[in-house]
Amino acid sequence: MNALTGTGGLIRLILRRDRVLLPAWVVWIAVIPLGFVGATDGLYPEAADRLQYALTTGTNPTFLALYGPMYDTDLGSIIAQRSGFIPVVVGLISALTVVRHTRTEEEAGRRELLGATVTGRGAGLAAALLVTFAANLVLAALLTAGMAAQGLPLAGSLAFGLQMAAGGCVFAAVAGVTAQLSEGAGAARGTALAALGGAFAVRMAADVGGAGNSLSWLGWLSPFGWINRIRAYGGERWWTLALVVVLVAVLVAAAGTLSARRDVGAGVLPPKLGRADAPARLSGPFGLAWRLQSHALYGWLAGFLALGIVYGAVAGGVQDMLKDNPDLARIFTQIGGESGITDAYFASVMSMLGLIAAAYAVSATLRLRTEEAAQRAEPLLATATGRLRWAVSHLLFPLLGSAAVLAVAGLAAGTAHGVDTGDPGREVPRVLGAALAQLPAVWLVAALAVALFGLLPGVSGGAWAAVAVCALITLFGAALGLDQWAMDVSPFTHVPKIGRDFTVAPLVWLAALAAVLAALGMAGFRRRDLATR
């Protein structure tokens, strides 16, 4: 028996367990750029339109920071740039998949069960990596075929497909390494996501000044930089792919070596001992919820702070664009006055922050379900703590934590932008207000998770589908040419936009609807049996 014996069986096990999730995310990711083709072609049918787009939107600092540079002015290049964030999403999903099938399994003790059968010690890691790599290659194949079928050049489509999959392969391998380091799945996830965030931040800094700026060389320090320098449809540089392949190979070798050297269940880094007695603040459900959720909240706060600073700092660049484009300047000043284009920029940035806050709120809410399903709620509810008190102790995080992350991002963006324009007294309250206006929509998504938890606990993970639908509508709805009724499905469509006439009515409605859903969920939870499934 060698280290990889039994890998085939474990691959089948993973495919069986993820038979819905795996195809769902691959298809969800694939439809986004494939949908862009028709929509973009409709909006910019002539070469002149595309040139105009390339000179304006394509060099907008926000787009450059989020998506990377545009390398040519044809249809494919527009789509390749608009899809620039997708490798990050694929990287995130791939890293989470690998941790879930390696360290989470070990933490739950299921790995040990399998280890006692004819399974090599490297088999779990190999199976998780192989499945994730394969899913990414299927994604690449779908994209190549789908783009080429819509009339785009085949070579460019192949480069594009590989570009989207490369992020997934790199961060699957990164997660393979971090899963060996510590005993907890949480720490393995956190380290992998920190690496992903760092790589993305470096790429942003490299590209915010446009292609070939003085900091462009920074892009060679980040895998995300290599990925957009493959230049799909814009004179493909195939050798850049070799860097990705080498990095993945090195990481996989490192993960394999580390995994061979440690015990099952142990980490390369030794575990730390805790306290023999609980501190005074750990004496009730609220103290426990704080202990369980505060680390995650700190992480999200740091992320929102960073995003706020970046978004605020590049906002000035949007205004600069006006100087070069008198036509566009006239249109925007007609719509929203002097600050029209900056406001339009902030409106779209705030929806994005709202979506990320909704993801936080859903994850904080579903902690209730995790605790219940792992039977950790049971001993607590067998003490003098009532169900409502226990549930509220965790729900304070989606309620107040999401307010905190949005406030931090709004303050940071307002301050960064205010320092830029020299008028922080005007910008800080405006931008902060725009950030906090997202709260009722965030609460509504979280309240849906509460309702599912209380009424249909077995499918409470479905709240993530709501986040995915809102993301699809808000981020890509306009580009995909969705009808207004479809846009209205997302609560973020109803949030009043900065710079327009502020109306409080939609916010009240969203908050009221959230309150009703949350109340229904809590009423359901008080009446139902505790359930592990």
Next chain:
Amino acid sequence: MTADTPPISVSGLVKSFGRTRALDGLDLTVRPGEVHGFLGPNGAGKSTAIRVLLGLLRADAGTVRLLGGDPWRDATRLHRRLAYVPGDVTLWPSLSGGEVIDLLGRMRGGLDPRRKSDLLDRFELDPRKKGRAYSKGNRQKVGLVAALASDAELLLLDEPTSGLDPLMEEVFQECVREERRAGRTVLLSSHILSEVEALCDRVTIIRNGVAVESGTLDELRHLTRTSIHAELAAPPDGLALPGAHDVRIDGTSVTFEVDTPQLDAALRVLTGIGVRSLVSRPPTLEELFLRHYKDELQEAGL
């Protein structure tokens, strides 16, 4: 609630999950100050019954009284007065065992720090380890220390010793005896017969969600058979033993089982012939238990 109100009184309790009927008219009475054994194999409905008593599951039918209250409606008030150990203690990976013990104790309304450190010593448990670092047996010890260190008047223990080694099992039995001396009531669900035999005043045997037998061990034995092995003075000739089963005669030696109420009559027949030696063995709990599950074992081909 007066001093002799039963702390637990269940009658006709029904609980279904979908089409499965986990409890099908269960009756269970636990008297004040007793250690009550709740005996049955896996899947008989022991944990479901305890979860209903804790207000974690809602009864479909029947009456359930816990410490004089309704376990579903008065859950939080009643929980101040009881402590619970689940059969599979799960811990938070990032909390140490000591923190969990203190947390659960405080949420129940306080625990005795001296008793806690005494129990930690006796169970040889390191409270500084993080939840994920404990083995199954050590997780179980965390739950036991948390429950035993509280001054609850009722202990609900659901197969609390799964994963404990025999030495620790001994410590556990000692602790339960101390609890009884302190006047506490204990409901001990178990499938370990020796544990129940060693600790329990009264026993309820549950099968497919129904109590099939309930009483003191003596009462239960009375309902069953005593095995007799006797050497007689002469080979018996057509022995007519009242209430005897599985009679085997080999020369002068006779082996049979007799319904306990008929024991006296059967012995008279033997002494009529003349008895050289006699071994009488009361039924073990195991035999009691197996008698109720015999058909099930036969179905399983054992």
